[in-house]
Amino acid sequence: MLALVRFLHVVSMAAWLGAALWLAGDARRSLAAGPDAARSFFRRALASLRVDRWAGVATLVTGGALIHFTRVWPALPPTLVVGMALGVARAGLTDAALRPAVRRLAARLEAGEAPGTLLPGAGRLAMLSGIGHLVWLGALAGMIAAT
Numbered sequence: 371m372l373a374l375v376r377f378l379h380v381v382s383m384a385a386w387l388g389a390a391l392w393l394a395g396d397a398r399r400s401l402a403a404g405p406d407a408a409r410s411f412f413r414r415a416l417a418s419l420r421v422d423r424w425a426g427v428a429t430l431v432t433g434g435a436l437i438h439f440t441r442v443w444p445a446l447p448p449t450l451v452v453g454m455a456l457g458v459a460r461a462g463l464t465d466a467a468l469r470p471a472v473r474r475l476a477a478r479l480e481a482g483e484a485p486g487t488l489l490p491g492a493g494r495l496a497m498l499s500g501i502g503h504l505v506w507l508g509a510l511a512g513m514i515a516a517t
Contacts, residue, residue: 453512
């Protein structure tokens, strides 16, 4: 059972990392390509952020299961606690900042704003995505240091 949970944990972590990795570059290209490309981007981005959310939940749940099955509770290594906190922070950043930023840009496009005027917002998406991936890297480092 432990091997299965560990496998699912690694798969969900990989999906979590990769789900929105492409977001920033695709935003710039799609907004520069016109309204139809921008609309397609927003559909892809929101779908990707849903995958990101569920992969994050799966990562946190399987991480909790690993803690249970390995019986390290309550003597969790400090780096593991930091990694878990960063994982939760990464999930919160996506739901509290990145997803709303994508939705705001999509709403502005649907309100008739030209895609080119939304390009500064693509920079914000890149910044938020970059911060999220840096936090994710910190979480991964905490997990690796704990093993």
